[in-house]
Amino acid sequence: MSNIAGKAYAMNVITPIRWYTVWLNKVIFWAALKNPSTLKGLITLSLIHYARWVIIGRNQFPHVHPSQPKEDLKYAYMLFFSNFNGSWDQYVDSFTFAIPSGLDMFWKWNIRYPKSVALTPFHKYIRYNQLDTLHYYNAYPLATSNDVKSARIVKAKLLDFDGATRESSDGEFAREYRKLLRDLQHDLGDMYPTPIVSMSAYQVERRQRWHDGQLDGSKH
Amino acid sequence: MTQQLDLLDIQGNVLRAYGRFRYPAARYVFFNIRDGARGRDFVAALTRRVTTAVQWGEGPDKLPAPEWTLNVAFAYQGLKELDLPRESLIGFSPEFVAGMKDRRDILGDDGPSAPEHWDPIWQRNRETREHDVHVFVSINGLMPLPKDAEPAAIHAAVLEAQVRVEAGYRWLQDQLAACQGGVVQLGGHRGDDGDLLDYQDVKAVLDNGVPTSKEHFGYTDGIGDPVFEGVPYDADRINGRGKQLDNGQWAPLAAGEFLLGHTDEALEYPPAPSPLLLSRNGTYMIYRKLHENVGTFEKYLDEHGERYQGGKELLAAKFVGRWRDNGAPIVKAWDAASKARFDAELAALEKAHDSHGADQLLSNFTYDEDMSGGRCPFSAHIRRINPRASLELTRDEQPPAKVCGGFSVSKGAFDTPGALSNRRRILRRGLPYGEVKDRSRDDGNHGIVIMMLNADINRQFEFVQQQWINYGNDFKAGNDKEILLGNHSQSEHFPSKAVLQVDPNSDEAPYILPRLPRFVETRGGDYFFVPSLTALRMIAAGTVDPT
Structure with a gap:
């Protein structure tokens, strides 16, 4: 089990909500989507790949086989699902530092939501309601979402540049080349392994590598 | 208060x-x-x-x-x-x-x-x-x-x-x-x-x-x-x-x-x-x-000071975000003319024994006018250890083909502009040790003892050290590290580098600091x-x- 794959962390949080206040949350979601400025903070936090909130009604939980017992749920649930770069602390803290009022708006009608400030009760609420990730695959473990965006920009710019400068004079080429570098000056970061997310995760990884025969001798 | x-x-x-x-x-x-x-x-x-x-x-x-x-x-x-x-x-x-x-x-x-x-x-x-x-x-x-x-x-x-x-x-x-x-x-x-x-x-x-x-x-x-x-x-x-x-x-x-x-x-x-x-x-x-590799620093600065258009002292200032002679923040003094203005203002305040005025001139600034890093690079020391409100930023011109290397303040995105910095601050104490007897050598007894004080070692000191000094994702810089303190790569094949951004509306190219050596080592x-x-x-x- 790990919530971490490469530089990405997967978070699932499922919190109960009274079925008769679900419509309020749906109105809030609808209003937020209609009004993109409410999500500006979320988008500015560039460590986030994406975040999604979904309401699952009392009778909407998947029933995949007739032999699966029917549950009798008292509450509807709100599923929050997000992938991000960095540690749990870094992510949750960025959320509460930067957009506490936005969080409170989305979670306001959830049972026993403590508000996002002060921090410790919010940490406990998220931790308590978080479902750990059983399987997590990452195709680009060295890449953050910023790196992926940058790679796309570099590719597009480079192709444009190549097409536009084939017939250029030396002077034009130099000018265009300077412009290319200037345009890409925030997209040239190196891509190496992630800093250690936590000592526990690091130790798990080292033990796995030792068992796989990739680490020698004593240091496991 | x-x-x-x-x-x-x-x-x-x-x-x-x-x-x-x-x-x-x-x-x-x-x-x-x-x-x-x-x-x-x-x-x-x-x-x-x-x-x-x-x-x-x-x-x-x-x-x-x-x-x-x-x-x-x-x-x-x-x-x-x-x-x-x-x-x-x-x-x-x-x-x-x-x-x-x-x-x-x-x-x-x-x-x-x-x-x-x-x-x-x-x-x-x-x-x-x-x-x-x-x-x-x-x-x-x-x-x-x-x-x-x-x-x-x-x-x-x-x-x-x-x-x-x-x-x-x-x-x-x-x-x-x-x-x-x-x-x-x-x-x-x-x-x-x-x-x-x-x-x-x-x-x-x-x-x-x-x-x-x-x-x-x-x-x-x-x-x-x-x-x-x-x-x-x-x-x-x-x-x-x-x-x-x-x-x-x-x-x-x-x-x-x-x-x-x-x-x-x-x-x-x-x-x-x-x-x-x-x-x-x-x-x-x-x-x-922290041991300071003075010889390595001087050599690297000389080598790139010759190539860098703005000259050696401006390059030294780009490493840290402040000029070496008087600590002028590069955000306020980014070229010869603005530096001369700053120096004159500082000299006048010092002459008038206005220590408060001088102190404010040195410390009271924001990155609002420098969101693209054309003045103070994103990997400069002071921008990394205390980004102030500069992480509330958004790219100019979104879709890939229109990116121009510039950023602006994402005004109002966060509940407070310094949201991502205010809980990462650290009190810094301490003094240099030893003496530099030969500026061409690393192996003398010279460095600084730094003592940092905070309420939460993990949230404050360790976060800054790991995420902002030795890593760059919050600064859209991938794994690029802070220039002066970063634990730059020892590998021949995967050396560290840093990008010194320029004004996106200028005709210049960013300067890339290649093969960054370790200027500072922990002792x-x-x-x-x-x-x-x-x-x-x-x-x-x-x-x-x-x-």
Whole structure:
């Protein structure tokens, strides 16, 4: 089990909500989507790949086989699902530092939501309601979402540049080349392994590598 | 300021960078406790002489500045040896319990910064009971007012400050002797020519005998220290040092970011051991000895100073975000003309003895006009360790083909502009050590001892060290590290680099610093707890009781 794959962390949080206040949350979601400025903070936090909130009604939980017992749920649930770069602390803290009022708006009608400030009760609420990730695959473990965006920009710019400068004079080429570098000056970061997310995760990884025969001798 | 802190209860080094208060020299001494009871007697003796944060000055209610200061802190093992109850011990933060050596992989202390290269005292620390560092004591010497403004008179005053440090050290030795072996002083600090010393001496870098606020690379150090609630002698230093508000004003940070037992920026008390009297007005201290590779620095700067269009000094300023000659922030002085304007303004303020004005000129700025990093690069030291409000940023012209290398403020995105910085601030104390005798060599005895204070080692110091110094994702820089302090790659095939951005509307190309070497290497250190005076008395008396 790990919530971490490469530089990405997967978070699932499922919190109960009274079925008769679900419509309020749906109105809030609808209003937020209609009004993109409410999500500006979320988008500015560039460590986030994406975040999604979904309401699952009392009778909407998947029933995949007739032999699966029917549950009798008292509450509807709100599923929050997000992938991000960095540690749990870094992510949750960025959320509460930067957009506490936005969080409170989305979670306001959830049972026993403590508000996002002060921090410790919010940490406990998220931790308590978080479902750990059983399987997590990452195709680009060295890449953050910023790196992926940058790679796309570099590719597009480079192709444009190549097409536009084939017939250029030396002077034009130099000018265009300077412009290319200037345009890409925030997209040239190196891509190496992630800093250690936590000592526990690091130790798990080292033990796995030792068992796989990739680490020698004593240091496991 | 809405509150006044209890200055008589807080240790002086927490609220004051002594260097700024005419203390140009200091000695750091470390002890191992062999007997708990005698150890507590030792703490009691020290406590009677500990320098508090009380205001100094003339007059009926003020105290004079002491000729030498004394401050005390403990490593986790030390608190254990002093017989603190387990119930209290388990309340300390996990990082503090683990210590700096154990956290090396988080801190990036690898290669030449790895523990096997640390000074012997730090190599041996936390390996065997007899060599564990338990107690930290610092003694800073006050410089008397020089007879006149001539360098000779000032130098004489600096020497007197060192004599005072020696006086404090002799006093400390007397207290140690009284413990009859119950407390042992730990040696093993590297000095000149590989000598091993019983203490770590530090001293301001002198220019013609006159103390400066520079470190060995030539940068002015310690300008941007944070300002928080209730510190009387920082009341006029808030702009540029506190937190940036929506309306462009500045406010002091919450005291709980730097002192336990006070509410922090998240409106709660930082996690702390019980009882409250043990933790309140105390804080955590990170002690780090950093060697400076002066030869490597000079060579790299010369090599690229020749190629870099703006010249060597501008390049040096790009590394840090401040000019070496007077500390001018590059955001305010980004080219020859703006630098000349800045210099004239600073000179005029200094001539008028307007130290407040000069201080504000140096510290009061934002990155609002420099969101693309054309002036202060995203990997420059001061932008990395304190990005102020600059992480509330958005790309100019979104879809890939239209990207132009520029960023703007993402106005109103966060509830407060400094949201991502305000909880990552750190008080920085300390002085340079050693002397540079040959600027072409790395192997002399020269560097800085930096002591950082914060309420949460993990959230503040370790976060900045790992995420902002040794990594760059928050700055859209991938794995690119902070230029000066970053633990740059030792690999031939995957060298480190940094990008010095330019104005996106100019015709220039960004300058890429290739194959960045390690300019700075760790030589040791550990995490300490700096108790309040109340807590020191309780520890000394053996009366800490969390029930």
